[in-house]
Amino acid sequence: MGPVLGVGGFLEAPARSLQGNPRPTSPGRAGPVRSSVAAPDCCGGLGNLDFRKADLCIMTRLLGYVDLSEPHFVAAVLAIVFNPLFWNVVARWEHKTRKLSKAFGSPRLACYTLGGAILLLNVLRSHCFTQAMLSQPRMQSLDNPAAYHVGLALLGVGGVFVLSSFLALGFTGTFLGDYFGILKEARVTMFPFSVLDNPMYWGSTAIYLGWAIVHASPTGLLLTAVVALIYMVAIVYEEPFTAEIYQQKASQACKRS
Numbered sequence: 001m002g003p004v005l006g007v008g009g010f011l012e013a014p015a016r017s018l019q020g021n022p023r024p025t026s027p028g029r030a031g032p033v034r035s036s037v038a039a040p041d042c043c044g045g046l047g048n049l050d051f052r053k054a055d056l057c058i059m060t061r062l063l064g065y066v067d068l069s070e071p072h073f074v075a076a077v078l079a080i081v082f083n084p085l086f087w088n089v090v091a092r093w094e095h096k097t098r099k100l101s102k103a104f105g106s107p108r109l110a111c112y113t114l115g116g117a118i119l120l121l122n123v124l125r126s127h128c129f130t131q132a133m134l135s136q137p138r139m140q141s142l143d144n145p146a147a148y149h150v151g152l153a154l155l156g157v158g159g160v161f162v163l164s165s166f167l168a169l170g171f172t173g174t175f176l177g178d179y180f181g182i183l184k185e186a187r188v189t190m191f192p193f194s195v196l197d198n199p200m201y202w203g204s205t206a207i208y209l210g211w212a213i214v215h216a217s218p219t220g221l222l223l224t225a226v227v228a229l230i231y232m233v234a235i236v237y238e239e240p241f242t243a244e245i246y247q248q249k250a251s252q253a254c255k256r257s
Contacts, residue, residue: 065137065218073219076132079125080226084234087118091179092241100180107180108172115175129208133217142216154210161203164192174200178245187246201231 067073091114094100100110166174168190172182192199205228212220
């Protein structure tokens with residue numbers, strides 16, 4: 001997904017500190033360097049490429065640009081992990097107890113409140129993501145007009161998927177209304193669900209990826225990978241539970257008939 005990040009592309013610029021100077025290296029450890037001599041291919045050459053090794057090489061070089069202990073990076077990771085955990089725990093608790101619906105007087109008002117909280121948390125997550133990118137070095141190989149326009153395209157595609165998904169589902173459908181007993185009559189199959197499962201999640205991931213590329217940020221690329229991983233975990237837990245909710249609805253309808 002996104003622009004081609006060549007196996008050797010990460011050697012183009014030395015890792016830099018926040019002030020733009022090369023990061024010091026400990027004795028015996030050499031940081032990324034420029035060289036007129038072609039660097040050896042760590043993955044054995046294109047003719048004999050092991051993609052698992054290639055992915056490892058790319059990730060290793062990407063990590064050379066990122067300070068994992070930097071406070072903004074840590075805050076971004078925590079926000080990325082916390083958000084799906086929060087809405088899944090709260091929504092399942094509501095489905096089991098109906099306490100939010102009782103507290104707010106109606107399932108819809110409770111769902112709107114949870115949806116508002118999720119939106120605010122997503123704004124915070126995006127802020128932390130951006131601050132983490134700005135606090136760490138840019139990658140020279142991504143700092144060019146072609147990559148910038150690819151980033152803009154990803155932002156546009158991601159925005160289309162997120163907005164069209166919201167319009168297809170509505171507010172309660174987007175923000176876990178089925179956990180509050182606000183169920184749809186049938187599964188939504190219109191665009192973007194006709195071309196992609198979970199378009200809200202993958203559209204959001206594309207937005208973060210595009211934002212990272214626009215900023216030529218290896219930190220943003222790494223955080224986007226965390227976003228994608230967390231969404232995949234969320235899907236594994238959410239989809240069976242949602243299917244069970246609608247199965248219960250169908251069983252109850254059969255009993256009434």
